[in-house]
Amino acid sequence: MAKKFMFVNRKAPYGTIYALESLEVVLISAAFEQEVALVFMDDGVYQLTKGQNTDGIGMKNFSPTYSALGDYEIKNIYIEKESLEARGLTLDDLQHLVWEDEDDDYAEKDSIHLVSSKELAAVMADQEVVITF
């Protein structure tokens, strides 16, 4: 029986390692064939910004890895609208994450679901294991 796992990302990238090491957990979780959902809220929404370039700080730019989530069958990615708005961002500022639906002739479909706090609360309530980073 697959369990419903949710990983909640609340921290900005680079300032701390949580974003990077959370992504490592998420990718491993895919191998266990669980139902995996990701949330980006609070400063976690900054993890998905386009155009990250870490040349000037000597750290590894791990943002391209997010685009691989679809290949790992991770297609339920929730972004809290309120967090995005408070930061003056829109979905256009974030990476466009997709997955291929093999039941629909490998059509590319959006992985990202923009949800309100209230909608997010309902999704969270439905989970069985929650790990917040």
Place this chain on the structure above:
Amino acid sequence: MAKKFMFVNRKAPYGTIYALESLEVVLISAAFEQEVALVFMDDGVYQLTKGQNTDGIGMKNFSPTYSALGDYEIKNIYIEKESLEARGLTLDDLQHLVWEDEDDDYAEKDSIHLVSSKELAAVMADQEVVITF
């Protein structure tokens, strides 16, 4: 020539080690005969609360050490009024820290100065080295 050192404490005790290890720095600094001032602001004001009892969390209660500051000739301790008030605390909730004035027949004098943000700004501006914990 003595330099003016100021140590600014902004973190609550026990949740993180900064309060404890900051105190270790302060005590060492006394041996160097510098002009030392301490500030407690933001959650740092919680460091000085009376009646701390760590039996239930298995950590060392280091709050008695603050009362030794006077013996180390550390007598300029500033507490930001705004921080104290936002936390619903008054000076009565905090340890009463004193020093003995040997030029005044060893009279016990208050080490703690309750200051407004504005007054604190002036004291801070006058320092030569500031370390915030």
Place this chain on the structure above:
Amino acid sequence: MKLSIQINEGPYQHQAADSAYQFTKAALAKGHEIFRVFFYHDGVNNATRLAIPPQDDRNITKQWTELQKEHELDLVVCIAAAQRRGLLDEDEAKRQGKDANNIAEGFRISGLGQLIEAGIEADRLVVFGD
């Protein structure tokens, strides 16, 4: 009930390791089973046997080692996080050509999959961190 614990911060700097230890002791005292304690992020630093805390303070690593012995706890240190931060067992040190190792008795180093397994197998996962 079967519980798993995750610890994200090193000893002393944050209360996480202490809180996790107090919680684990209380859970065991109430007859619950601890399926696994997983050390992730800086949490791997709890597993060093080289620490010498002040005599009048607790020794966090030793507390875990003793609790492990008494209850046969499964204390797992994430290998990827441990390599980044310099926590090694003897085998790993040899394999990586390092001249020393520093892991304490009672801890074992393993993969991140052990955390997912801890989440699957236990009835509850409780995380302690910064």
Place this chain on the structure above:
Amino acid sequence: MKLSIQINEGPYQHQAADSAYQFTKAALAKGHEIFRVFFYHDGVNNATRLAIPPQDDRNITKQWTELQKEHELDLVVCIAAAQRRGLLDEDEAKRQGKDANNIAEGFRISGLGQLIEAGIEADRLVVFGD
């Protein structure tokens, strides 16, 4: 000008060590003198020689060791903070009866007074932390 640097957090978990390294390199390139780099709190964990970061990532300890060699930097690890967290040099390991040590080349372990001295002797003290 004479600058001192203080680093309060360990490698990788926080950007502090990276920021301090970038700043130190830039200061040296501009001809300033680095009087001392003082590692306090979890910052002592930057001094381990046992870390094996992923191949495609920076090796923070090695970066410091190399900068130390090139510019004869004084990299000081606080002894009290280091003992709590399991960072030891050979002498200290012997004295404490520990069977291994883990400090990297280029770092030395010394007392907290070295931080105060760094504040007194340098024209500026810059602190990096969480």
Place this chain on the structure above:
Amino acid sequence: MSTLHTINKSPFDRNSLDSCLRVISDGDAILLIEDGVYAATGTSFSDTVKAAAQSHSVYVLGPDLSARGMKEDGIVEGVKVVDYEGFVDLVTEHDKINSWL
């Protein structure tokens, strides 16, 4: 599927309590631990916590309160004090735990 939310930071230092309150569901509970216990005392956040305690069960870890010199009799109306044994019970009584780190 009820959730126990743990908050371990002061409301002055972090936004975790606010974030938790945005997405909490009916039947969920909150446990304040570590530096999170200050939220249960008479601070400028006490109205927020009092309101939360009217719609949800809010608990505070006694050992963490005592360590910080905070009196149990001065805590926000409606907040209940538990010890580590109570913490364990809260974990088992709810279906899952969300630690707001």
Place this chain on the structure above:
Amino acid sequence: MSTLHTINKSPFDRNSLDSCLRVISDGDAILLIEDGVYAATGTSFSDTVKAAAQSHSVYVLGPDLSARGMKEDGIVEGVKVVDYEGFVDLVTEHDKINSWL
């Protein structure tokens, strides 16, 4: 005795920017680094930062902005971008540094 204040955390995550602004003096400057750089972008805090930049010099570290995918041309009015070399100059041009950790 001018001070360079560095802020390394997002204004959403910590209160360090607010605290710094409470006790800053005339002639002091602020440098936003690490996750502090988000304060220089168009967030709900941008009015606070804009006001600060009117009474004080406010700088943001470019390399940290770029790492986070934040564009220099979208930053708050009055905030100036510096690189690490500029960071070093700011340190030497002010009498002391206060890192708001």
